[in-house]
Amino acid sequence: MAAAADLFIQRLPEVSVRELHVLAVDDSHVDRKVIERLLKISSCKVTVVDSGTRALQYLGLDGGEKNSSIDFDSMKVNLIMTDYSMPGMTGFELLKKIKESSIFREIPVVVMSSENILTRIDSCLEEGAEEFLLKPVKLSDVKRVTDFIMRGEGMKGGKRSQKRRRSDDCIPSLTTELSPLSPSTLASKKSKL
């Protein structure tokens, strides 16, 4: 019994101090600054780029192949938040490329847009976007998304879900209530939430 408890305690820090690494993509200078601040306040590590192309470069996807010289552990991205309307590659096209990649398709992608167009929202969700946020994005939106991702990350793999049950009280974000009334929640996959 004691040995199992020791093992459990050893693994605990790995889950509870985990910081989400978010890759934010937006061609607007102003929006990049705001999303970066929102994410930092939500205790995330943030990398911000100004285009879909740069996002793919950062991920190492630009050549279409896995770049083996990249240290995936240090760069590991847990969430991608992208603007929809960008010159060159749109957020939708970026979303598609990520979901088509065998390496990166598991990374949740959230799309942000100033335009509340149902067909746009639908196609993003259908293409695999985790959520669609209306701009200007609020702190409550970001906190809700990051809390959700933190929960999701903890649930992948059998071992982790066991730890999750016992370490509930160590992670404050698990008790966050999702508000069903905010406009952006209406646009998200309710079943997942």
Added chain:
Amino acid sequence: MDVLQLQRKLREHQAAMLREGFLDDQFSQLQKLQDESSPDFVIEVVKMFFDDSEKLLHNMTRALGQVPVDFKQVDAHVHQYKGSSASVGAARVKNVCATFRNFCETQNLEGCVRCLQQLQQEYSLLKNNLQYLFRLQEEIQAAGGSIPTIE
């Protein structure tokens, strides 16, 4: 003027900007993101917005001066401007952009030109008002006071 008077002036000025629609709730949201770890956040964002404004207004002017006018191009600039004005809470600017986009869609050159003029006016007014706001903040801080945020 002492700190209390300055703070009152600042509160009144902020309230007026909200009341007259120069700013909306998004600006208050940005103020909430400012703290000791990022003490100049709002000013920095606003400065970026000013830079954006000047660049985009210039681009719109140039695009409307082309013969023939490429309304899609004009709309692209207006769309960008609408986005960044929404992000900083510049409500009046954002609303003019919305009207402007409609004129782009209907390819109404006269309407577009009018909107551009309105945008330049609104931007100018907003810039003056915000610069006054920031000056008041500086004076308060120099006098050792704290900045009251918009309620």
